[in-house]
Amino acid sequence: MITATLLLVFTSFGHIATRVIASNVTAERYTVCPRGSTFNGRELFSCRRRSKLDCVQKCAHTEGCIGINVCPTGYDRKVSCSFLSEQSPDGCDALDAATDQTCFFVQKAVLQKTCQNGGTLNGNVCQCPIQYGGEYCHRYIRDCREAYENGYTSSSFNGVYLIQPMTTSQPFWVQCDFDYDGAMYVMKWKSMSLDVTWNQAKVGFGEDLEQNPNSNNFFIGLDNLHHLTSESSHRALVWMSASPSTAAAFYHNFTIGSEMRDYDLTYDSFVAGPNAPNTQNGFTAAAPLVFSSQDRDTNNCTSTRGAPGWYGSDCKGYSLFADIPIWPVGNYDVTASFFFLSLERQSKFYVDY
Numbered sequence: 001m002i003t004a005t006l007l008l009v010f011t012s013f014g015h016i017a018t019r020v021i022a023s024n025v026t027a028e029r030y031t032v033c034p035r036g037s038t039f040n041g042r043e044l045f046s047c048r049r050r051s052k053l054d055c056v057q058k059c060a061h062t063e064g065c066i067g068i069n070v071c072p073t074g075y076d077r078k079v080s081c082s083f084l085s086e087q088s089p090d091g092c093d094a095l096d097a098a099t100d101q102t103c104f105f106v107q108k109a110v111l112q113k114t115c116q117n118g119g120t121l122n123g124n125v126c127q128c129p130i131q132y133g134g135e136y137c138h139r140y141i142r143d144c145r146e147a148y149e150n151g152y153t154s155s156s157f158n159g160v161y162l163i164q165p166m167t168t169s170q171p172f173w174v175q176c177d178f179d180y181d182g183a184m185y186v187m188k189w190k191s192m193s194l195d196v197t198w199n200q201a202k203v204g205f206g207e208d209l210e211q212n213p214n215s216n217n218f219f220i221g222l223d224n225l226h227h228l229t230s231e232s233s234h235r236a237l238v239w240m241s242a243s244p245s246t247a248a249a250f251y252h253n254f255t256i257g258s259e260m261r262d263y264d265l266t267y268d269s270f271v272a273g274p275n276a277p278n279t280q281n282g283f284t285a286a287a288p289l290v291f292s293s294q295d296r297d298t299n300n301c302t303s304t305r306g307a308p309g310w311y312g313s314d315c316k317g318y319s320l321f322a323d324i325p326i327w328p329v330g331n332y333d334v335t336a337s338f339f340f341l342s343l344e345r346q347s348k349f350y351v352d353y
Contacts, residue, residue, distance in 0.1 A: 029109035058083070165231050202221055237341070247282075283317050
């Protein structure tokens, strides 16, 4: 069997170079297996590229990519590349017969990794402690769902954890619920005052989760909510234990904008929870819904409604920051004795690292 080896040299600018005279370069080796065989491994994604070399360059800059199935398309002289997070344990000697005999497998020569923050090496994958993520366990998890995806799926792991979305410089505490695929509680209310200033809402308020991990009175802050919802698609749940009926409102592709946009709230669709089918949409449809407080009354709605919150141009809707939170269920409003706002990530991170 004849195989070929590609040695790719990358400059610090990420370009492939045939001759480089510099100190800031890295080199990676790839084995090109004979045509007619591919590897049936776990796929990260697939796309069409200009050439085999272009596929290899893309793999080299994709976290977790260690193999590529390459198939020439023929009609436009491009190739179809399937990027894999697994590779053949026996190299080119234990591949699957390809349907198209022009297809072939390219395998990255993986160097021994050094796992950080207490991570352990399993094969060539770092198994991270629940608090950490990334290829080398080199950073905090970016949300609770990442810990769930890393194998922490039992309810025994429910609790508070430091997370750090990509766009924020400081980690912060959230409550994680692994019964619900790594959902995050970002706000809970039972008795604390919700008549807050703009800056209090911006940075968060209530009890310290590090000191009170089972707290039912906290809000992580509008800034942190913006960072979380900016890195992937989320479904939000507003849930109220109320009299005379429970309320459960799901919002798909729930997003909070930046402070420059007055922390505007957007979502694609609303649906009532299956155990509370009469729950109505508490947020007005008069977009945009911007945050308003007594000391920064963005759309003059806080003075009209008497409570901070997200309001549309018509100043209608229900506020999660009212002294006594209420929500529409059927033809009447219910009064909450307890409520929470949670987030569930619904997609991969827009940018990974």
